[in-house]
Amino acid sequence: MEEGMRMSSTITYSRLLLSGLMLGGLLAGCTDQEQSGPNTEDKQPVQGAQAKTVHWSYEGATSPEHWSELGDEFKTCELGKQQSPIDIEDDAVEKDSNLSPVKVNYSPSDVSLVNNGHTIQVSVKGENNVIVLEGKTYKLKQFHFHLPSEHEVGGKHGEMELHLVHQSADGDFAVLGALINSGTENAELNKLWSRLPKEENEKATVIEGKFDLNALLPGDLHSYRYQGSLTTPPCSEGVQWIVLKQPVEWSEDQIAAFRNIFPHDNRPVQPLDGRKLETEG
Ligand SMILES: [Zn+2]
Structure with missing residues (x-):
């Protein structure tokens, strides 16, 4: 190797x-x-x-x-010109008829949790969970959370944000983001949240049974697209962002459980700097 x-x-x-x-x-x-x-x-x-x-x-x-x-x-x-997150202003969004909603092909999977001191990160076992973006396939590697949301829409934060991190066979990254607001409880999430590591842990907490990844996503997969970066140091660029327009709901208790561990873990929004911000046309 x-x-x-x-x-x-x-x-x-x-x-x-x-x-x-x-x-x-x-x-x-x-x-x-x-x-x-x-x-x-x-x-x-x-x-x-x-x-x-x-x-x-x-x-x-x-x-x-x-x-x-x-x-x-x-x-x-500091020096990057394609940094994330951003504020998604309606006026800046262009429709592109060449784009179609991301295709998500997730199945119930084995997962484990780590509190890495910055967030709760969930590792996903197996190679079967993919998204397809304009014909290109990216495999799901891990997902994690921010509070409040990192992306803003029209200057407003969601209460939290989910980031699902994917990588293509040729090494490109695509992150699927969904804003999270309080409302109905997400029952599937309790499989993870009942085992939340409150302190930083090096040994992953293995979740028993399969976790249904689809339960994390909204029904409507229309999105905002732009070229950005990691939102954590070293802020590396070359990341394809897909921020879903439809937020998902968690209960206030589920959001509070995360807040108790991470009172806030969001990077502020960065300048768009002339980048294209697109949506499916
Ligand atoms: Zn993130």
């Missing part, structure tokens, strides 16, 4: 780097030590390992406005 990686092109290497950051170190806790696990090969890039050791947060001296000062590998957080 190592030999294969060494022989691969620089383009592939940079994608592996992003891959390592996103799936390995990046979304793991700042206090993460070197660890062996299913994503070990993703963590191979040296920069990924360094990024893990830099403490960042949503508060005080290590909050989002300071991320770029925390290490050279975080400079994109």
